[in-house]
Amino acid sequence: MTIHKLFIDDFEEVDYQLIAIHTTLDDFRIAYYINQKLPILLSKCKKDILIETDKQKTAFTHFNFEDEKKSVFWTLIENKKEISLLQKNNTVNLFDAQQEFTNTYYLLPELKKVDYFLKIEGDEKQINTISITNKLKTIDQVTTVYPVKKSQLKSKNNLIF
Structure with a gap:
């Protein structure tokens, strides 16, 4: 019987x-x-990203664009999803018997204040994040834009879809 050893270097991490x-x-x-x-054309995907948290499946919308010439794949993903649930009130009172509760779920819970992520897959040499962030900062309704270090992410598995 042969034994095969796998090394971490054998697996390619997506850049x-x-x-x-x-x-x-x-x-x-x-x-x-x-x-x-x-210079991209993001379009909404028909299938949402499903993440299961606290026995609750949450769907996050995202937009994609594939630049075939440069082999770069762009994805805009929402980080926050508010879900309203109606719950029956067991106490007797004069008001409505149902109460509405809102739960907020996050794609990356360690970055709760972030509204959206722009994920750019491809060769790191072709992606100039400083130039991209500077262009995104010129959008009037955008408060702030900054690159995220992959090392600070605990739930980076949520970015695999």
Whole structure:
């Protein structure tokens, strides 16, 4: 019987850059403004990203663009998802018997203040994150934009979809 050993170096890690975006804009509006500032054409995906947290499945919308010439794949992902649940009130009172509760779920819980992420997959030499962040900062409704270090992410498995 032969024994095969696997080394960590045998697995290729997907190269990607992650940019955090803080804004109050809706997902389709921020995608529109990003398309205006960068030479890309983000379009909404029909399938959402499903993440299971606290026995609750949450769907996050995202937008994609594939630059075939440069072999770069762009993804705009929302980080926050608010889900409203109606719960029956067991106490008797004069008001409505159902109460609405809102839960907020995060794609990357360690970065709760971030509204959207721009994930750029491809050769690191072709991606100039400083130039991209500077262009995104020119969008009026964007509060702040900055690159995220992959080493500070605890739930980076949520970015695999």
